[in-house]
Amino acid sequence: MSSDSDEEPIETTTEENPKSTKVSTVEKELELPKFEKGIADKIVEKFGTRIKVAFVKPDRVRINVSRDDVKEVASFLRDVLNFDHAESVSGVDYPQDKEIEVVYHLGSYTDSSLSRQILVLATRAQREENPIPGNDATKLPSLREIFYSVEFHEREIFEMFGVYFQGHPDNRRLLLPEDWADLPPLRKDFAIKGR
Amino acid sequence: MKMNTELPPGLALQKVDERIMTLNVGPQHPGSGHMRIIVQIDGDFIVACDPDPGYVHRGEEKMAEYRNYITNIPHLERPVIHDSCNILYPYVLGVEELLGIEVPERAKYIRVIAAELNRCVYTMYWLAIYGIFLGHSTMFMWPAGDRELLIDLLEKMTGARVTHAHFVPGGVRNDLPPNFEDVCLRQVNYFEKRIKEYAAVFYDNPILIARTANTGVLSREDAIRLGTTGSVLRASGVDYDIRKKEPYDVYEELDFQTNVLKEGDSYARSKIPWLDMMESCRIIRHALQKMPKSGSVRVKLKPNPKGGDASVYKRVESGRGSLGCYIVSDKKPEPYRVKLSVPSFRNLIALPYLLKGEKLGNMPSVYWSLNYWPVEADR
Numbered sequence: 241m242s243s244d245s246d247e248e249p250i251e252t253t254t255e256e257n258p259k260s261t262k263v264s265t266v267e268k269e270l271e272l273p274k275f276e277k278g279i280a281d282k283i284v285e286k287f288g289t290r291i292k293v294a295f296v297k298p299d300r301v302r303i304n305v306s307r308d309d310v311k312e313v314a315s316f317l318r319d320v321l322n323f324d325h326a327e328s329v330s331g332v333d334y335p336q337d338k339e340i341e342v343v344y345h346l347g348s349y350t351d352s353s354l355s356r357q358i359l360v361l362a363t364r365a366q367r368e369e370n371p372i373p374g375n376d377a378t379k380l381p382s383l384r385e386i387f388y389s390v391e392f393h394e395r396e397i398f399e400m401f402g403v404y405f406q407g408h409p410d411n412r413r414l415l416l417p418e419d420w421a422d423l424p425p426l427r428k429d430f431a432i433k434g435r
Numbered sequence: 436m437k438m439n440t441e442l443p444p445g446l447a448l449q450k451v452d453e454r455i456m457t458l459n460v461g462p463q464h465p466g467s468g469h470m471r472i473i474v475q476i477d478g479d480f481i482v483a484c485d486p487d488p489g490y491v492h493r494g495e496e497k498m499a500e501y502r503n504y505i506t507n508i509p510h511l512e513r514p515v516i517h518d519s520c521n522i523l524y525p526y527v528l529g530v531e532e533l534l535g536i537e538v539p540e541r542a543k544y545i546r547v548i549a550a551e552l553n554r555c556v557y558t559m560y561w562l563a564i565y566g567i568f569l570g571h572s573t574m575f576m577w578p579a580g581d582r583e584l585l586i587d588l589l590e591k592m593t594g595a596r597v598t599h600a601h602f603v604p605g606g607v608r609n610d611l612p613p614n615f616e617d618v619c620l621r622q623v624n625y626f627e628k629r630i631k632e633y634a635a636v637f638y639d640n641p642i643l644i645a646r647t648a649n650t651g652v653l654s655r656e657d658a659i660r661l662g663t664t665g666s667v668l669r670a671s672g673v674d675y676d677i678r679k680k681e682p683y684d685v686y687e688e689l690d691f692q693t694n695v696l697k698e699g700d701s702y703a704r705s706k707i708p709w710l711d712m713m714e715s716c717r718i719i720r721h722a723l724q725k726m727p728k729s730g731s732v733r734v735k736l737k738p739n740p741k742g743g744d745a746s747v748y749k750r751v752e753s754g755r756g757s758l759g760c761y762i763v764s765d766k767k768p769e770p771y772r773v774k775l776s777v778p779s780f781r782n783l784i785a786l787p788y789l790l791k792g793e794k795l796g797n798m799p800s801v802y803w804s805l806n807y808w809p810v811e812a813d814r
Contacts, residue, residue: 299681300748302746325661327750327759327781328748328761328774330761330774333772349668349675355675358750388661389660389662392783396780414487415489426496426497432497432498
């Protein structure tokens with residue numbers, strides 16, 4: 241089979257052979273992908289400085305919006321740009337910024353020109369040092385009326401990060417046990433034992 | 436730290452009148468997998484359903500934040516051990532983009548072959564359980580036996596029957612064993628011949644059709660609205676397969692088609708994975724033919740590689756549908772956040788819609804036709 245040290249178990253893959261490490265040209269060519277640029281331009285044209293285009297990469301456009309604008313931007317994405325479902329909704333905890341980010345990855349089944357595209361819509365909620373999930377300032381408007389498919393994803397983020405989604409019809413626990421009384425476990429201050 | 440007590444703890448059941456009975460199916464019920472399905476029934480008919488997953492939640496995403504990019508591999512495949520290549524695939528593709536690694540051509544073909552073999556192994560397992568759910572014991576025995584053909588191939592290829600941990604950033608862990616191509620071709624051809632025989636005993640069986648046709652119908656609009664994926668979506672008439680729509684590795688160069696059915700019922704949903712297996716056989720044969728006969732299969736990485744200050748979202752078509760991985764990196768050897776957007780979790784949202792108005796006896800067949808794997812949904 242293969243040569244030298246490839247047979248080591250994965251956990252100890254620390255081959256010291258930096259010369260063969262191929263690092264492709266990380267520098268992006270200045271020319272942004274045209275189609276993706278078009279999507280970003282349409283959003284900027286509509287919302288101006290209220291949104292921030294974080295990046296435009298092949299097949300991926302990311303926009304950051306404030307929590308007050310997220311519903312309006314999401315409606316625009318659905319009604320005008322034809323993004324019709326959420327592939328994934330992720331929470332990311334940023335204790336140093338005192339914020340919790342919620343990232344929606346939106347895709348489209350109906351518009352064939354968008355089938356490769358994922359639009360990343362990110363917004364941030366205020367983070368509490370001592371969370372009381374549901375009863376503190378960590379709140380965001382729910383996108384469930386706009387994208388039906390976020391229902392279970394938002395429930396998961398509520399229990400894992402403590403972000404309460406206002407307007408969500410069913411803000412119950414989904415995966416965690418009913419008697420879980422600790423911190424929301426995917427927050428950075430919830431530490432795994434021994435780590 | 437106390438949780439808010441005003442919110443209903445766990446499952447809040449709806450107010451019901453005397454006619455309606457609430458049943459807990461699972462989590463130790465053979466008809467529910469590792470989850471609980473709360474159904475409210477009026478006589479024999481389901482009026483409401485509330486899926487309650489989480490019994491096999493293992494915190495994979497949390498664990499991933501404590502391990503570096505390479506040591507994450509063996510545990511991230513655990514949610515679906517019999518489809519382990521496909522669940523690792525988006526993670527590995529994402530790490531490659533973060534670290535800027537070019538994968539050798541031969542490794543890309545080996546990955547595609549492993550992923551397609553794994554898709555068949557997963558689907559055979561799923562089909563066996565589907566058979567037993569319907570009380571069709573032949574359909575349990577046959578797939579469970581025929582699946583060994585492909586498990587043997589994967590064992591030759593990776594050294595493990597399940598939990599292969601074969602994909603690593605930069606390629607695959609090891610090259611194919613000598614003479615693998617011939618053995619693989621022979622086994623896959625035989626496998627294809629075998630699964631075609633399932634038509635006579637299972638898919639064309641009038642009893643099966645009577646039990647599953649027109650039950651749990653999901654319309655095209657609802658399939659899109661609910662954001663379902665994979666076989667559920669394609670059984671409802673939406674032609675969306677990541678391998679075609681956003682090809683990764685070498686899928687662009689391979690010859691295959693996607694299967695779409697219009698009915699959207701349990702029968703169509705259970706037929707799509709079977710049809711997909713035949714396409715997988717085609718892909719494997721074509722990939723064996725086009726694969727470079729020699730060459731490197733793995734780029735060596737620096738110890739403890741660090742990603743930049745970036746995030747990446749990659750997705751692949753797994754045995755159950757689109758499987759995405761969102762990785763946030765913050766210039767450390769460990770990822771800042773790993774999110775697996777798994778098809779089982781995405782398809783689960785359809786269950787209450789499908790079961791409403793169904794007979795209770797149809798619940799197992801409708802539920803399992805979602806191509807659902809509870810352990811994956813919980814992560």
